[in-house]
Amino acid sequence: MTKRFALGVFDDEDVLLHAIENVRAAGVKIYDVFTPFPIHGIDDALGIERSRLPIAAFFYGLCGLSFALWMQIYMLGFDWPMIIGGKPHISLPAFIPVSFELTVLFTCHGMAITFFIITSMYPKPKVQVMDVRSTDDKFVMAIELKDDTSNLGQLTQLLRDNGASEVNEKEMTKN
Amino acid sequence: MQHVSPVREPLVTGGKTYHDITQDVCRQVEAKPNIRWMAALAVALFFLGVFLYSVYRTLWYGIGEWGLNKTVGWAWDITNFVWWVGIGHAGTLISAVLLLFRQKWRSSINRAAEAMTIFAVICAAMFPVLHMGRPWQAYWVFPLQNTFGSLWANFNSPLLWDVFAISTYFSVSLVFWYIGLIPDFATIRDRAKGPIAKVAYSMLSMNWKGSAKAWSRYETVSLILAGVSTPLVLSVHTIVSMDFATSVVPGWHTTIFPPYFVAGAIFSGFAMVLTLMLITRVVFKLEDYITLEHIALMNKIMMITGSIVGVAYITEFFIAWYSQVEFEQYAFINRATGPYWWAYASMMTCNVITPQLVWFRKVRYSIPMTFVLSIIVNIGMWFERFVIIVTSLHRDYLPSSWAMFSPSIIDIGIYVGTMGLFFTLFLLFAKFFPVINMAEVKTILKYGVDNGPTYTGHDPHHAPTHHHTTPGVPASAPITYTKHD
Numbered sequence: 001m002t003k004r005f006a007l008g009v010f011d012d013e014d015v016l017l018h019a020i021e022n023v024r025a026a027g028v029k030i031y032d033v034f035t036p037f038p039i040h041g042i043d044d045a046l047g048i049e050r051s052r053l054p055i056a057a058f059f060y061g062l063c064g065l066s067f068a069l070w071m072q073i074y075m076l077g078f079d080w081p082m083i084i085g086g087k088p089h090i091s092l093p094a095f096i097p098v099s100f101e102l103t104v105l106f107t108c109h110g111m112a113i114t115f116f117i118i119t120s121m122y123p124k125p126k127v128q129v130m131d132v133r134s135t136d137d138k139f140v141m142a143i144e145l146k147d148d149t150s151n152l153g154q155l156t157q158l159l160r161d162n163g164a165s166e167v168n169e170k171e172m173t174k175n
Numbered sequence: 176m177q178h179v180s181p182v183r184e185p186l187v188t189g190g191k192t193y194h195d196i197t198q199d200v201c202r203q204v205e206a207k208p209n210i211r212w213m214a215a216l217a218v219a220l221f222f223l224g225v226f227l228y229s230v231y232r233t234l235w236y237g238i239g240e241w242g243l244n245k246t247v248g249w250a251w252d253i254t255n256f257v258w259w260v261g262i263g264h265a266g267t268l269i270s271a272v273l274l275l276f277r278q279k280w281r282s283s284i285n286r287a288a289e290a291m292t293i294f295a296v297i298c299a300a301m302f303p304v305l306h307m308g309r310p311w312q313a314y315w316v317f318p319l320q321n322t323f324g325s326l327w328a329n330f331n332s333p334l335l336w337d338v339f340a341i342s343t344y345f346s347v348s349l350v351f352w353y354i355g356l357i358p359d360f361a362t363i364r365d366r367a368k369g370p371i372a373k374v375a376y377s378m379l380s381m382n383w384k385g386s387a388k389a390w391s392r393y394e395t396v397s398l399i400l401a402g403v404s405t406p407l408v409l410s411v412h413t414i415v416s417m418d419f420a421t422s423v424v425p426g427w428h429t430t431i432f433p434p435y436f437v438a439g440a441i442f443s444g445f446a447m448v449l450t451l452m453l454i455t456r457v458v459f460k461l462e463d464y465i466t467l468e469h470i471a472l473m474n475k476i477m478m479i480t481g482s483i484v485g486v487a488y489i490t491e492f493f494i495a496w497y498s499q500v501e502f503e504q505y506a507f508i509n510r511a512t513g514p515y516w517w518a519y520a521s522m523m524t525c526n527v528i529t530p531q532l533v534w535f536r537k538v539r540y541s542i543p544m545t546f547v548l549s550i551i552v553n554i555g556m557w558f559e560r561f562v563i564i565v566t567s568l569h570r571d572y573l574p575s576s577w578a579m580f581s582p583s584i585i586d587i588g589i590y591v592g593t594m595g596l597f598f599t600l601f602l603l604f605a606k607f608f609p610v611i612n613m614a615e616v617k618t619i620l621k622y623g624v625d626n627g628p629t630y631t632g633h634d635p636h637h638a639p640t641h642h643h644t645t646p647g648v649p650a651s652a653p654i655t656y657t658k659h660d
Contacts, residue, residue: 036193036362037617038390046387051395061403075318075327084331097336097414101343104403104410108347112354115396119389121357121381125374129384132365135358137193137617 003144005031006152007130007168008159010139013039019141019162020045026158031144034134057111064106068099130170145169186280186619189463193617196464197362200611203459204363205372208606211458219598226592229585230305238308240585246578247568251586252302254560255593257415258443259299260341261436261556264408265444266292267348270355271404274397279622280472282615283464286359287455288448289352290608294600295447296345298593303337305589333417340414347407351400354393357383358614412440419563426506426567429494435487442480442526443556445473449549451601453542455610464611471539477552481530484559488527502572510566514579518562525555 008023010016017039023030024047033046043050076082077090087094116122134140141164143155156167191199203212232240243250266288273281304310316338318328328335360380367373383389416436419427449470456465495507510519529551532538538548570577604610 033387034385035387035390036197036385037358037614038394039387040618042387043391048388048391051392053392053395054399057399057403071318072330076330080327082326082329084329087331091331094331097333097410097417098330098339100406100410101336101339104347104407105343107403108350108400111396111399112350115354115392116381119392121383121389123378124382125377127361127364127377127380127382127384129365135362135365135385136197 001173003172005130005142005170005172006145006155006159007170008141008143008162008164009131009133009166009168010141010163011137011165012163013042013139015163016139016141017041017045019159019164022162023141023143023158028143028155028158031142034130034140034142036135036137036139039139053111053115056114057107060110060114061103061107063110064103065099067106068102069095072098128172130172131168142170184468186283186466186468186622187464187616188466191463191620193620196611196613196616196620197366199461199464200359200609200613200616201363201366203605204607204609205366205368212602212606216599216602219595219602222592222595223599224592224595225588226595229588229592230301232585233305233589234310238306240583242581242583242586244578244580246571246576247565247580249568250565250580251561251582251590252306253418254557254564255590256299256302257436257560257564258557259295259302259593259597260415261412261440261443261560262447262553263292263295263299263344263348263444264412264437264440265448266290266295267344267351267404267408268441268444269448270351271401271408274401275405279619280469282619283461283611284448284452284469284473285615286352286355286608286612287451287605287610289348289355290601290604290610291444291447291451292348293345293352294597294604296341296348297600298597300341300345301589301593301596333414333421336414337418340411344407344411347400347404351397351404354396354400355612355615356608357381358385358393359609359612361385362613363609409437412437424567424571425500425502426510426563429491431487431490431494435484435491438480438483438487439526439556439559442477442484442530443553445477445480446549446552446556449473449477449545450553453546453549455605459605459610461611464616467540467542470542470545474533474539474545474548477549478530478533481526481552485527488523505570506567509570510562513566513570515562515566515569518558518566522555522558522562525551526559529555 008019010019013035016033016035020030020033020042024045030046033042035042042048072095073090081089083089129135130142131138131140141159145152145155152169159167187196189195203209208216241250241252266285269281269288270285270292273285304313307313315323316328316335318330320327328338357380360376361383364373364376364380367376413433413436416432420429420432422428452465452473453470456462492507495503498504510516529548532544532548538544565580569580
């Protein structure tokens with residue numbers, strides 16, 4: 001499937017933020033914005049909701065903690081109790097370090113894996129990008145062009161009026 | 176109109192644009208390896224060879240190849256282990272703790288510092304594994320079923336806590352580092368000319384395109400990773416110190432060990448970061464990114480942590496006297512005046528006295544002085560671990576069992592060899608990976624160069640304070656920049 005996009009290329013992130021506001025105000029739907037670095041305030045301008053990753057992170061941590069406690073209590077308390085220095089089999093203070101480490105381990109890896117999955121990140125030998133300069137010094141606003149091409153001129157004008165240094169057209173093949 | 180803020184020093188000097196940052200950092204990744212890099216790699220590989228030979232001797236003939244004896248059963252191996260792990264701590268401190276404290280200057284040094292963490296932990300892990308004598312059974316440290324031949328692991332043992340702490344620390348640091356690298360791999364991918372480079376960096380960049388939503392999540396992930404890494408880094412050296420503190424050997428059995436070790440770790444880590452950065456900035460011409468300001472700030476952290484370590488040394492002595500425990504008192508008097516007095520004197524000079532020179536502004540901002548100082552601190556911190564470990568053990572309880580320790584050539588070979596391992600890894604990193612976090616440095620480019628954020632949010636009543644008057648002039652342009660038509 002092939003999709004066509006109008007790409008507004010901007011040189012400065014503050015100009016881009018104004019442009020996002022104005023383009024959205026003009027009733028144009030922005031497909032996505034590609035930038036070389038995270039921009040403060042772009043989430044609000046684009047209306048991106050706050051990520052729920054922290055909630056996921058909390059639950060991964062909870063899983064790690066429960067697993068660690070279960071593991072230590074089961075192994076040393078029930079499965080094969082050993083007398084170590086006359087201490088109780090289940091000595092919770094001694095279990096704190098391992099419980100803490102596993103909490104961190106599960107949080108970190110769980111969150112990283114979730115991040116990769118929801119952002120569809122995986123090793124890929126060839127990556128299609130809208131504009132190769134968007135990982136260098138350009139800020140690229142992509143607007144999907146539906147079947148009617150009549151509004152391209154208007155759109156170009158809108159982007160240019162809002163500070164785009166160039167407006168390009170790009171076809172992307174979805175695979 | 177642009178003007179440079181009178182209060183804040185710009186974090187990136189030289190009037191760079193976003194594109195300049197990409198160029199400056201990608202230069203050595205894209206260029207053919209130069210002769211200096213190859214020469215350095217050759218030296219590193221030689222020492223890696225020394226390492227491999229020493230490891231071969233240790234494995235083939237056994238631990239008897241080392242200088243250990245019945246009294247001093249832990250010496251250079253654990254000294255080197257603690258030394259390397261400590262060095263690693265600065266990387267996490269820079270990438271996690273300074274991120275939480277919003278210290279923006281960390282951006283240009285965090286990548287290399289994190290790489291240092293990972294390589295230092297790899298070097299550290301060599302020592303306990305080799306000391307096992309039968310490293311091919313290293314998996315026995317993990318809790319495995321009794322049918323594997325041993326019982327369940329003993330969760331009351333600080334040595335087992337260490338296994339969990341170090342392996343968690345290593346894998347979390349690796350993930351944190353890699354996630355930070357992804358956007359920069361994408362930058363290199365989009366510039367790559369050769370087919371191999373294109374495919375390799377495409378694979379490494381994990382389909383990263385820099386979309387707004389991906390960045391939003393990326394920032395969330397970074398923040399949470401920083402949040403969990405901060406207590407993690409403190410826990411790791413705390414647990415390392417518990418290897419000693421939970422024993423009953425005089426000189427080890429002290430409650431101040433955890434904070435004292437953590438401060439020492441950050442102290443030695445920053446010294447190593449300084450050593451590496453001072454070389455890297457010159458070799459790769461990154462003086463505009465790793466500025467004198469950065470060096471001065473790192474020097475300050477080194478001085479503060481060094482002073483904490485100094486206070487800990489004095490506290491130990493005070494408590495030994497105050498406790499009125501004869502054995503404890505002897506352990507400390509023996510450290511300072513016994514047969515290993517020279518190690519104690521080196522530790523005191525290198526760790527307590529020399530870092531105080533940083534109080535002088537001239538020293539703080541001087542590159543040669545800082546370089547010498549960073550080396551001295553690294554030596555001093557090695558001696559600190561040697562003093563704690565060997566002087567406590569060599570005269571522990573029965574005078575009839577007292578002994579001296581001297582390292583064998585294999586001991587020295589493994590230690591020097593891990594430096595070869597470390598620098599081999601670091602040089603490969605510096606050639607093939609971006610040594611500076613480009614994406615992050617781009618976000619701080621405007622810091623201190625105040626042309627004002629022109630974007631002020633949704634509020635229509637809140638008019639922008641001043642507009643971007645000359646479109647096309649890069650935001651980071653120097654004050655004297657005039658637009659050419």
